[in-house]
Amino acid sequence: xxxxxxxxxxxxxxxxxxxxxxxxxxxxxxxxxxxxxxxxxxxxxxxxxxxxxxxxxxxxxxxxxxxxxxxxxxxxxxxxxxxxxxxxxxxxxxxxxxxxxxxxxxxxxxxxxxxxxxxxxxxxxxxxxxxxxxxxxxxxxxxxxxxxxxxxxxxxxxxxxxxxxxxxxxxxxxxxxxxxxxxxxxxxxxxxxxxxxxxxxxxxxxxxxxxxxxxxxxxxxxxxxxxxxxxxxxxxxxxxxxxxxxxxxxxxxxxxxxxxxxxxxxxxxxxxxxxxxxxxxxxxxxxxxxxxxxxxxxxxxxxxxxxxxxxxxx
Amino acid sequence: xxxxxxxxxxxxxxxxxxxxxxxxxxxxxxxxxxxxxxxxxxxxxxxxxxxxxxxxxxxxxxxxxxxxxxxxxxxxxxxxxxxxxxxxxxxxxxxxxxxxxxxxxxxxxxxxxxxxxxxxxxxxxxxxxxxxxxxxxxxxxxxxxxxxxxxxxxxxxxxxxxxxxxxxxxxxxxxxxxxxxxxxxxxxxxxxxxxxxxxxxxxxxxxxxxxxxxxxxxxxxxxxxxxxxxxxxxxxxxxxxxxxxxxxxxxxxxxxxxxxxxxxxxxxxxxxxxxxxxxxxxxxxxxxxxxxxxxxxxxxxxxxxxxxxxxxxxxxxxxxxxxxxxxxxxxxxxxxxxxxxxxxxxxxxxxxxxxxxxxxxxxxxxxxxxxxxxxxxxxxxxxxxxxxxxxxxxxxxxxxxxxxxxxxxxxxxxxxxxxxxxxxxxxxxxxxxxxxxxxxxxxxxxxxxxxxxxxxxxxxxxxxxxxxxxxx
Numbered sequence: 001x002x003x004x005x006x007x008x009x010x011x012x013x014x015x016x017x018x019x020x021x022x023x024x025x026x027x028x029x030x031x032x033x034x035x036x037x038x039x040x041x042x043x044x045x046x047x048x049x050x051x052x053x054x055x056x057x058x059x060x061x062x063x064x065x066x067x068x069x070x071x072x073x074x075x076x077x078x079x080x081x082x083x084x085x086x087x088x089x090x091x092x093x094x095x096x097x098x099x100x101x102x103x104x105x106x107x108x109x110x111x112x113x114x115x116x117x118x119x120x121x122x123x124x125x126x127x128x129x130x131x132x133x134x135x136x137x138x139x140x141x142x143x144x145x146x147x148x149x150x151x152x153x154x155x156x157x158x159x160x161x162x163x164x165x166x167x168x169x170x171x172x173x174x175x176x177x178x179x180x181x182x183x184x185x186x187x188x189x190x191x192x193x194x195x196x197x198x199x200x201x202x203x204x205x206x207x208x209x210x211x212x213x214x215x216x217x218x219x220x221x222x223x224x225x226x227x228x229x230x231x232x233x234x235x236x237x238x239x240x241x242x243x244x245x246x247x248x249x250x251x252x253x254x255x256x257x258x259x260x261x262x263x264x265x266x267x268x269x270x271x272x273x274x275x276x277x278x279x280x281x282x283x284x285x286x287x288x289x290x291x292x293x294x295x296x297x298x299x300x301x302x303x304x305x306x307x308x309x310x311x312x313x314x
Numbered sequence: 315x316x317x318x319x320x321x322x323x324x325x326x327x328x329x330x331x332x333x334x335x336x337x338x339x340x341x342x343x344x345x346x347x348x349x350x351x352x353x354x355x356x357x358x359x360x361x362x363x364x365x366x367x368x369x370x371x372x373x374x375x376x377x378x379x380x381x382x383x384x385x386x387x388x389x390x391x392x393x394x395x396x397x398x399x400x401x402x403x404x405x406x407x408x409x410x411x412x413x414x415x416x417x418x419x420x421x422x423x424x425x426x427x428x429x430x431x432x433x434x435x436x437x438x439x440x441x442x443x444x445x446x447x448x449x450x451x452x453x454x455x456x457x458x459x460x461x462x463x464x465x466x467x468x469x470x471x472x473x474x475x476x477x478x479x480x481x482x483x484x485x486x487x488x489x490x491x492x493x494x495x496x497x498x499x500x501x502x503x504x505x506x507x508x509x510x511x512x513x514x515x516x517x518x519x520x521x522x523x524x525x526x527x528x529x530x531x532x533x534x535x536x537x538x539x540x541x542x543x544x545x546x547x548x549x550x551x552x553x554x555x556x557x558x559x560x561x562x563x564x565x566x567x568x569x570x571x572x573x574x575x576x577x578x579x580x581x582x583x584x585x586x587x588x589x590x591x592x593x594x595x596x597x598x599x600x601x602x603x604x605x606x607x608x609x610x611x612x613x614x615x616x617x618x619x620x621x622x623x624x625x626x627x628x629x630x631x632x633x634x635x636x637x638x639x640x641x642x643x644x645x646x647x648x649x650x651x652x653x654x655x656x657x658x659x660x661x662x663x664x665x666x667x668x669x670x671x672x673x674x675x676x677x678x679x680x681x682x683x684x685x686x687x688x689x690x691x692x693x694x695x696x697x698x699x700x701x702x703x704x705x706x707x708x709x710x711x712x713x714x715x716x717x718x719x720x721x722x723x724x725x726x727x728x729x730x731x732x733x734x735x736x737x738x739x740x741x742x743x744x745x746x747x748x749x750x751x752x753x754x755x756x757x758x759x760x761x762x763x764x765x766x767x768x769x770x771x772x773x774x775x776x777x778x779x780x781x782x783x784x785x786x
Binding site: 098116 | 361362539563576
């Protein structure tokens with residue numbers, strides 16, 4: 001396989017995952033701006049969500065006031081925002097076109113159809129119920145793509161690079177959501193959260209699509225300790241750090257089986273896995289949640305560079 | 315020009331020509347809306363698969379579909395035998411011509427083709443002199459443009475020996491027809507075209523450099539996703555199981571070509587390049603090319619890699635050389651040309667030029683190096699001002715133009731807004747030359763969708779049809 005093909009597959013999956021994450025994060029901010037007026041103004045909620053999505057700086061270069069219209073425009077439609085849904089879908093499709101011969105028809109069609117449909121949408125027509133519909137649709141795009149990948153893609157190196165890209169992006173996203181809000185999770189004198197805490201915790205869980213499944217796992221109220229445990233260490237939670245790292249681990253092992261060699265890519269993945277191995281939420285809180293997350297994000301990032309070096313991305 | 319051009323489906327008396335009898339019966343049996351539905355189905359099929367040609371101006375780009383007409387063009391077994399014999403003769407002679415031009419130049423010494431016409435021609439590639447391509451073949455992949463004016467009157471319009479495109483449409487059009495009208499294939503014995511990718515693979519393998527263990531490594535070299543024919547490049551690579559590469563994926567070391575894979579360099583043996591000569595190798599051709607591979611031509615010269623097609627084939631499909639093709643066939647094969655050339659006036663000859671300038675309103679004027687319907691005057695459809703303009707241009711540079719009569723291209727029934735109506739068509743069969751000459755039975759039929767129009771180019775509103783060659 002060409003190094004460029006491996007790279008394109010890796011980024012294709014990352015961009016699809018990122019498009020979904022952006023839609024979900026926006027949805028959270030949007031929802032809070034509608035429902036949590038007591039805890040803050042609409043613009044404060046939108047702003048804190050943009051911080052978590054790391055698009056706040058770019059946003060303020062272009063817009064003075066954060067309202068639903070301007071934030072939707074920036075996070076969904078703005079081509080100058082490299083993380084907007086539009087930029088992600090376009091980048092995904094461009095990558096897909098470059099490696100069409102490496103994709104199954106089903107994978108290609110899901111991306112192609114998504115782009116054609118998205119490109120036909122006029123941003124000014126999207127408001128109210130249409131906006132909700134669009135967000136739902138964006139998440140479906142990602143699910144359709146992953147569905148096609150899982151049910152039609154040959155389990156070879158191309159599959160491995162796609163999966164690694166997907167889970168590196170997802171791990172990064174979950175870690176950043178936690179990190180931007182880590183202070184509301186820190187243990188305090190009062191362990192019972194006030195309304196503000198609950199609103200913030202809900203936001204974290206929703207941003208990771210975890211607010212409903214949380215109940216199934218913990219049978220309990222929202223609690224900071226549980227939330228951190230859930231998003232970091234629960235192997236059954238498909239957006240938790242440990243879940244993502246486990247997938248990355250399995251797929252780099254696949255590459256080792258295929259190519260017969262271990263590379264710097266494997267070392268980089270080991271370094272991330274090491275952070276999670278044998279640890280507990282207590283210990284993470286003890287040594288500092290923020291430091292832990294910063295280290296995780298940093299090591300997770302190094303996987304991309306190590307893969308690029310080991311497998312000739314260029 | 316006769317009032318009613320030859321129609322592929324109907325005799326002059328209105329009766330149905332033999333190959334179309336079953337189709338006629340089938341068409342009569344279709345409920346009123348069926349053809350519209352089929353048309354719509356075909357369009358959504360092509361769009362979903364992304365069978366587009368790109369017009370990439372902006373970043374997003376717009377990708378256009380070439381309209382597909384659901385009524386097939388049908389060629390009888392007998393007609394096809396005649397046609398394919400003529401085409402084979404032509405491509406053999408033109409490959410022999412290329413070998414000669416880049417070696418001893420016997421045909422120039424014999425005075426059968428003017429030396430000046432070749433050596434001063436911008437399509438002549440001096441870097442190819444003395445180079446011996448595998449099996450002595452220069453043009454492996456050819457799309458011969460044919461037009462028809464009567465039951466037995468086929469003319470070759472252009473030879474297209476460089477990088478002819480459109481073959482993916484031939485294949486996808488057939489796939490679409492198989493889905494849309496399977497019952498027709500039960501009633502007709504249509505020769506398959508889907509063997510093309512396999513035959514292409516075989517052809518490429520047969521011209522691989524010597525000394526390779528195992529099967530040779532084949533790649534398709536594309537300028538990238540912004541090229542208008544990118545779909546075709548990826549389609550062909552996919553269909554024949556070759557790697558689709560851009561220039562940046564290949565490099566040359568010690569005179570050998572490698573691709574950059576996830577496990578390091580891997581040797582490349584045969585390159586089907588869809589990049590023009592000028593851009594192939596910045597060290598040999600245009601130094602500003604970002605698309606090519608530095609050092610590629612040296613590796614080719616050293617015989618370590620085969621380029622399909624060879625650089626410099628343009629000298630044999632040049633419009634000014636076209637006139638000499640019957641001569642070329644006689645010189646190398648000792649045979650009369652089986653297929654006719656369109657009569658062509660030479661404007662550097664005083665008598666012929668005088669005739670041309672008198673009759674511009676009935677003639678077609680083409681620039682010698684033009685293509686794609688640009689720099690062209692179609693006399694009967696032209697304005698007085700346009701004719702005056704071309705008169706000036708011809709007088710200024712008589713050697714820059716060739717002039718031909720306006721041919722009454724045959725028509726074929728076509729499904730248009732108002733139902734089924736005759737529209738003008740041409741035909742591009744695809745030829746592969748390696749250990750043998752193989753012509754895929756069928757080809758791409760292009761159709762001018764505008765009533766009365768003779769211009770079939772997709773850029774000017776042309777569409778395509780599936781082309782059926784019947785088996786005996």
